[in-house]
Structure formats: structure tokens, C-alpha cells
Amino acid sequence: xxxxAQPGAPLRSAxxxxxxxxxxxxxxxxxxxxxxxxxxxxxxxxxxxVALFISAFWQVDAFTGKVVHVWTTENFxxxxxxxxxxxxxxxxxxxxxxxxxxxxxxxxxxxxxxARVAPPRMRTLLFVLVLLPLWTSYLVRIYSxxxxxxxxxxxxWLLNGIxxxxxxxxxxxxxxxxxFSYVWxxxxxxxxxxxxxxxxxxxxxxxxxLGGRGWRTFRSVILPLxxxxxxxxxxxxxxxxxxxxxxxxxxxxxxxxxxxxxVENFIGVNGNIPFAAAFATVPLIVMAVYLVIAKRLGAFxxx
Amino acid sequence: xxxxxxxxxxxxxxxxxxxxxxxxxxILTYAFNGSVLQTWPIESWTLHWFHAAxxxxxxxxxxxxxxxxxxxxxAVALVLGTAASxxxxxxxxxxxxxFSFVLLLPLxxxxxxxxxxxNSFFYFGGLGFSIWTIVIGHATFCVVVVYNxxxxxxxRTSPSLVEASMDLGADGWQTFRLVIWPVLSxxxxxxxxxxxxxxxxxxxxxTFTAGAQQTLPIYILSNIQRGQQLxxxxxxxxxxxxxxxxxxxxxxxxxxxxxxxxxx
Numbered sequence: 001x002x003x004x005a006q007p008g009a010p011l012r013s014a015x016x017x018x019x020x021x022x023x024x025x026x027x028x029x030x031x032x033x034x035x036x037x038x039x040x041x042x043x044x045x046x047x048x049x050v051a052l053f054i055s056a057f058w059q060v061d062a063f064t065g066k067v068v069h070v071w072t073t074e075n076f077x078x079x080x081x082x083x084x085x086x087x088x089x090x091x092x093x094x095x096x097x098x099x100x101x102x103x104x105x106x107x108x109x110x111x112x113x114x115a116r117v118a119p120p121r122m123r124t125l126l127f128v129l130v131l132l133p134l135w136t137s138y139l140v141r142i143y144s145x146x147x148x149x150x151x152x153x154x155x156x157w158l159l160n161g162i163x164x165x166x167x168x169x170x171x172x173x174x175x176x177x178x179x180f181s182y183v184w185x186x187x188x189x190x191x192x193x194x195x196x197x198x199x200x201x202x203x204x205x206x207x208x209x210l211g212g213r214g215w216r217t218f219r220s221v222i223l224p225l226x227x228x229x230x231x232x233x234x235x236x237x238x239x240x241x242x243x244x245x246x247x248x249x250x251x252x253x254x255x256x257x258x259x260x261x262x263v264e265n266f267i268g269v270n271g272n273i274p275f276a277a278a279f280a281t282v283p284l285i286v287m288a289v290y291l292v293i294a295k296r297l298g299a300f301x302x303x
Numbered sequence: 304x305x306x307x308x309x310x311x312x313x314x315x316x317x318x319x320x321x322x323x324x325x326x327x328x329x330i331l332t333y334a335f336n337g338s339v340l341q342t343w344p345i346e347s348w349t350l351h352w353f354h355a356a357x358x359x360x361x362x363x364x365x366x367x368x369x370x371x372x373x374x375x376x377x378a379v380a381l382v383l384g385t386a387a388s389x390x391x392x393x394x395x396x397x398x399x400x401x402f403s404f405v406l407l408l409p410l411x412x413x414x415x416x417x418x419x420x421x422n423s424f425f426y427f428g429g430l431g432f433s434i435w436t437i438v439i440g441h442a443t444f445c446v447v448v449v450y451n452x453x454x455x456x457x458x459r460t461s462p463s464l465v466e467a468s469m470d471l472g473a474d475g476w477q478t479f480r481l482v483i484w485p486v487l488s489x490x491x492x493x494x495x496x497x498x499x500x501x502x503x504x505x506x507x508x509x510t511f512t513a514g515a516q517q518t519l520p521i522y523i524l525s526n527i528q529r530g531q532q533l534x535x536x537x538x539x540x541x542x543x544x545x546x547x548x549x550x551x552x553x554x555x556x557x558x559x560x561x562x563x564x565x566x567x
Contacts, residue, residue, distance in 0.1 A: 018474070019469075019475035019478075023475075029393075030390055033393075034396075034402075036383055040446075041446075044424070045405070045417075047424060048417075048420035048424035051420065051428075052416070052419055055426075106319055109319075110315060110316045117309055126316070128552075132552075136544055138504070140544055141326055141327065145326055148326060148343075150341070152340075182326065240413065242413045244507070245415065246507065249528065250524075260415045263419055283416060284412065287416075
């Protein structure tokens, strides 16, 4: 710390005056700190969301293929009234719900074991074992299932080995359900684990003292306290499923298109950005409603 | 809890962990598959595909692009994420809650929304798609990771350290260099590594923000879809998994946090 004992240098006194000035004017400091991230996020990210909304109300000229900047609700009209798009939207949302429930069921006992049963060393090990798949490329994990479920894949090999017929899961909606549940599972385990770990032992003892048996304690003490964690996890599983188009592409079949696939097609092949934008607002609205409900349930504290 | 319940929970845990890991182990073994057919079980073994992948021009150029994008996105995320976490931690200002909520949005909203929104923004803003549009796309969700890591560290650091430094006559720069930096450095490295890993294997936002550019995940995806060069893809996949898992393990060591979803 010898540097602090050298007064007099003009540079240093200037720096000190600057520090003092900043210290006396905290608003200036906030502005300086916030300027970059705020501009970046407000301009680019929120700006982009606004651009998405606005372009959803434009249209593509059928003859020239150019975007016409005229305000119209035509895109939303055809979204609501076209059977095909309605079915795709419902399939996407239904799958997101199914995957969320499946993951909650798979994750809860594991999270409970991690948080309340496993000794500390095993807990750390389990934590790493759950965390690493989360960070392993999700494209790779989906690809793996494409090979596993294929006709000559590992699953059928296993089934045939124990004398069962082929599963025939390749390129079906069931395959998508398995793969989605697989890919997002760690996102559900970790917040549930965090919420279970935070429950003080004294609560469980108090419940036992008051005569609460295992099941009663679980229902009246553990589950309500774990609920924010479950909801926090469900934000991820729900939102990630809603916005995916890789899984339908790689393991889904002919009738497996998701909102994401349509959006991607309209951007790439068909070159109709306004319609793609209009369809992309569907998951946006669904997620907005979902996030409001989740906030009410206290999920943001558990994130 | 009674013994039976414990055993049942333990069995369930083992089962779910196996479910999480088997597909990863299976895909990793395919990289050593001697046959060009992707069937199970694997009958002959080889290291040839790693060599072939290294000499594949397309694979190499997309690997290089992915590394560049991930480094740039991480750099942007480090600057913006750190600034934002300092502002949120130190000050109470109008719109503070909404600002921290907006930072979280790119991670909480489905990838196609972020991708689609940026796509129409670039398109109508007249920005041509380039490596920079990919970097902007990736940076939006990488910022959160750095922000979370740094904020968690700041919350665990006593503000009196900074005050003590000021009382002893240090100016802002000295306080930063001698007090704040040593406390923050591992959190920054950890956040940066996670941001790198996140960017390195991102697909969805990339498809919407890339023009003709091909990142490594896009290369993998298009080859899987067309069923081309799968043995080489398998070797590339092996490398991708290694390149994303190592930073995560290192950052885990540095913070003892889970990063994205941290324990409090």
C-alpha cells in the first residue's frame, strides 16, 4: 500500500478530486455506470421487442414480396382463423405444459434427496452431476436422442435384448415429449433443490411436535415452501419448450411443427417477416401471462 | 424419514441421474465409431474422425467463427454486466426493479422471441447480418450470467471495505484496483467462462441473427438435418462438449456457485 503514502503528484490529486466529486454526487456515478447497459438494453433489446410488435402489423406485398408499411391486423386475423396455425399453437403450448409437469414429477424426489437426505459430500457430487448436463450443448443432447431412438439405435437394441419388440418412437410427438423433458430437466431440479434446502429443520421438527406425520408435514409444510422453486423451474421448462424449434426438427415427425418452426420458415424460405413476427408474439403473450402469475407465487425470489 | 422412504428416494435419484447422463455418454462414444453407419452397439473403434474433422475446412472455419463470437460476446457481457450489477447493488434509483427485470428477460423469454425480435430490428434498421449481429444477439443473454455472478459476489462483500479504503485516503481507482478487483476477479472470470460456454453452443438466436455465417452449432445442425458427414460431426460434437464442460467446471471451482441458478 506504499502508493497511498505519496502525496503531491498532480495526477493523484486530480484523481482524488474526481473520486471526491463522484462520492458527493452519487447520481452522477449511477448515470455513468448505468449509461452503457441501459442504452444497450433499452435501445437494442426493448427496441427489438417493439420492432417485433410493430412489424407484426405490417404485411408483405403478394406480388413484389416487399414489406408494406401499412397498419393491418391481417396477420393476426389469419393466425386466429386458420386451423393449421391454431393447431400448431395449441400443440406447442400443450407440449410445454406436459413437459413442465413431467419434469416437476421427475425432479422433486431427486431434489428432495439432494437437499434433505444426502450427506454433504454426496450432495456436492449430485449437484455437479445435475449441473454439467445443463451446460452440455443442448443441440448435442437432442442429437444423441435422435441416434438413441432411431431404428438401429440403443433403445431398440436394449428392448430386443430383453425380448421386447421395437419401441417405434423415432420421429413422433412422444419422442419430442421425452427429449424436451430430458433437455430441460436440470432447470427444474436446481430451483426446487434451492427452495428445499432453505427450509429450516426447526419447521419440520415443529410440525412433528404438533403431531404432523410424514405425509401431513409434506403436504402442509414442505410442499408450500417448495412451491416457489417449482414455479421458478417451470418458467424455464415452459418458456424453453415454447420457443424451441430444434427438437421438432431433429426428433419430431411430419405432424410435429412448433410455433418456432413456422417462424423460422417464414423468415428463411418464405421471407415473410411480418407474419413470422405476428406468430412470435403468441409465445410472448403466453410467457407474459405466465411470468405475472409466477411473480405472484413468489417464484422470482427462488430464481 | 423412515428407511423405506429413503431407499426409494435414493433409487429414484440414481435412476434420474442415469437418465441425465446415459445419452451424453452414448453420443460421446459415437465419436470413436469405426463405421460410417450410426447404429448401436458400436462394433469397431477408430480415432480417424478426429483427424478428418481437423482437416475439414468447413468445420474448422465454423469452429473459428464460434470462438470469435463467444469471445466478443463475453467481452461485451463483462463490461455491461459488471456496470449493471454495480449500479443495481450500490444505488436505489427510479426504475431499478424494472431494469433488473429487463436484464433477466433474454433468458426468461423463449429464444425465438429474442431471435425474432432482433431479426426484425436488424432488418428494419437496415443493418446487414454479419458476425456483429450474432455478437449482439449472444451478448443480450450473456449479460445476465455475468450480472448474476458479480451481483452475488457484491452482496457477499461488506461495503465497509470500500469505505475503509476511502477513509485511508485512497482514490476511486486505487480502491478499485486494491480492494474491489481482488474481491471480484474470480466472479468475473467465472461469469465470463459461463458466458463463453453459453454463447459457444447457442443455436436458436444464432439462426435468426446470422446471415451466411456458420457457427459451429449451425454447422452441426445443418449436417445432422441433411444426414451428411455424420462421422465428422460426431467428432466435432465430442470437441464441443469438452470445450463447454471445461469452462463450467473451472467456473464452478472459482465461485462454488451454480452460476445460472445459484444457491443463496
